[in-house]
Amino acid sequence: MSKLRRSAAAALLSASLMTPLWSYAPNVQAAESDRMVSFLYFNDGHEISPVSDKLGTRGGVARIKTLVDSVQGEKIVAFGGDLGGGTLFGGVFKGFPMVEAFNQIPIDLANFGQHDFDAGAENTKKLVEASKFSWISSNLTGSDGKPFGQVPEYAVIEKQGIRIGVIGLTSAMETTTKDGSVQQRDVIESAKKAVEQIKQQKVDIIMALTQEPVADDKALMAAVPDIQVIFTEEEAEEQTFIHEVEAGNKFIFAPQGNMGSIVHLRLNKAQDGVKLSHEILKADETVAEEEALAKLAADYQTKLDTELGKKVAVLANDLPYGDNHESRFRETAIGNLIADAYRDYYHTDIAFANGGGIRASAKKGDFTLKDAKAILPFGNKIVVAEVTGEMLLAALENSVAGVDRLPGGFLQVSGLTYVYDANKPVGSRIVEASINRQPIQKDAKYKVAMSSFMYTGGDNYTMFTDAKAIVGANEALTDFELLAAYASKLKTVDAKPEARITVRGYADVPASHWAQPAIKALTDKAILTSIDEGRFAPQASVTRREAGAAISKLLPEASASSVWTGSGLGTGDESAALSREELAVVIRWLYEMKTGKPLQGAASTAFADDAQIAGGFKPAVAALVQAGLVEGRSTGQFAPKEKATRAEFAHLLAKIPS
Template identity: 65%
Template structure:
């Protein structure tokens, strides 16, 4: 679907130019030109045949990340792409934009079409000279948006670094090494990267004074370099190598409302992350997991038998724990930790608690009176909604901090 603009230019007898235009819609009502369609189909068949040719074999799947992992941590596919850039130009280091990786590579035959699917934007990869100070600024920029899964995160080759998501943006990167040696701010390094980044895309403005060695006009595209590198290797064996080490959780940075709770509970082993650099704050917990967590918070031992004490031992332990059940767990934790009875609130602050069983309603009201729990919206507790990992962590930490 689209349109074509017909532009008409007329020169009047007095020499003036008159312009007019007409919009010609191109939609399902426009009949396809059969000879042109056949010609296009022929070219498409030839193109598909060329793109479908095997150039290498992959020993294992190379996912780019169902949860956008290529935007906050090292990925094998990111290493492979960055290695392709560095190998082609023989540079000291190479950067690959994590947000530019848009597909996984499957085990087995690898084709030109696969390369194009992985890197569909066709960015030109250029070669430049950059100072160590520019490189450090680029790494800081790359990790500045990990909490938002920003596309500027850098997959790297020839360089290794750590970043701490708990630190403020601009102060996260440390222990940067190039060729195994600490980076020198004043040294000049050769760098392969996309022209998009080199010209300031994704806020990579630090390269404004970098010296170009191979510009976009003479450079190949990213997927061409990847395909060429794959063809050169023939057999692809690639995996994470510790090029990027993540401290803290990229999805619960220092400004997150549950940051203190998550850091406190994971630091003491009461909770764990959901993979390198990821806590998954908006994911849920099963009743089994929630019961084990609160018992571990109290005694250091994970035991889901707390549900039996609450009279809910017959419930499906694999089902998500909902917020009204979390209120009961929190009441149990508070009373066992403090030795005090949760206060009986005269009135619940939540207008949606009518459907809650009396015991759960009383628990939610008492916790709210102590300032230990909040609603999801003003005056709304959302009792039957699944509790998130961040909510559980926040409530448990509030109680443990009493």
């Protein structure tokens, strides 16, 4: 198999870029019943060793090798993208250990992810050169308009008499290093072009390797109906998602992040076409690690520890990144430290640090180079530009435009304070913005330290196009170096929030949220409270303690504890989450107590899952439905056993007459 890849790669050097990646026909025609090929797909290869966290242990190249070897018969092994950048390991080694490992698995085919460009396009080209497998891209080009890195635009692979066409598509290139040497073409138009070329090869099936959200994959499949299978990027770290399209005739596969699983798609050739079946191979702790690649991974981990184990400072306190990505919607101590590091080194008026670039926490005690690199793994160059106040205000508006989605472009700041209101429309959320306690003047000029990624338009920071560069990327230091140098200068780091950023409203409950009016009304009256600054957590479960406290404020004659005895739910664990059917009972009781009017309910409801509602709860659910207070969660379903959310609780409380 490796000889096939090497000969194919050699042929590519002299072949036109418009030709298929390779075409292989066996010498002996297989029997119809034996014409089966396995297509194995995984992606998100940031870490060479298994990842261990609160979700368990998963991934690692040695486990991937074991799983690939376990699949018998003819097979094609494909990687979906992101083997460099994004983590400490990727930031230090820039993807080369992963290429070395993939050469040994071996894989046959790879698509680009945006993180494969985090160390710059020239580094990506070197990764391609080091690969014994082949890369494809249908929509990434160089500045000359030709396919990036001279890789083919598609592949046509024939095994067992089955001809398979594969395209590669990458989006979100605005979120990686931008140096002008790689361009992202329109995904759908590029796909149409590549598919038309593939169809001339008389293939049996066309598939796509993509790096884009599943919603975009569905739009792609609708726009280019010849695509029957899409292998895409991860939707979650903890599970694989399989989306069936057109009643199961088409599929979109999204395996676990960090190489947590392999999608095994079987293609069987029959007289009426190619039949598909699939299974998911989980790369968890039950899978033995292949010895050679386990050693390779261990050797690289040793190199990483040796290189980065040097102590540079002492932390007086923990520096949490935050379980809820706080650096992406409010001020954090770690964000302040990073922005201060940039501003201190360059002596600028202000400094910006992208919240999405902060990827790890640091514990109190010794602070090492490894800690600094883990916090800032991308290795972005920090440049200095002279910008106008108008540009700054536009940048701040962009920073808070999507806080409900926890955007990577949310700005941690130094030398600047600002207030934003998440309840206001996008584009007018900045309420105040000051430098040295003076409002930002639109015509004034300020020196700003920021990442080259941001300066060149990443995360939609296009307002700096005409800003004058004072320190360019070629002479700038990296974010990691500046953080380590600043910590070393301080010797003891005691970073804290300092009211640089003030949040009004809730970042996770924008004006467009369905329960926003109810949440705002109840929190303004202090009937409900936030989880922490800037966050209401509308999807979090509501507990008996929270519900009892809120209801007792609406019904002063009732204590928090008497709410449960009065409603008939009895005493229980105060930290327990309320189910939706329990919520119906207590809301019915509250309504009757507030109005003095009984709410009559039938013995059953019209919900399709009525049988799942406990008998004693059905009258309450039916009564609330009849009164127009309650609706189902989805068409025809009440979901009685599901946990009630804080948003649902707020929505119902707001309907109770005062």
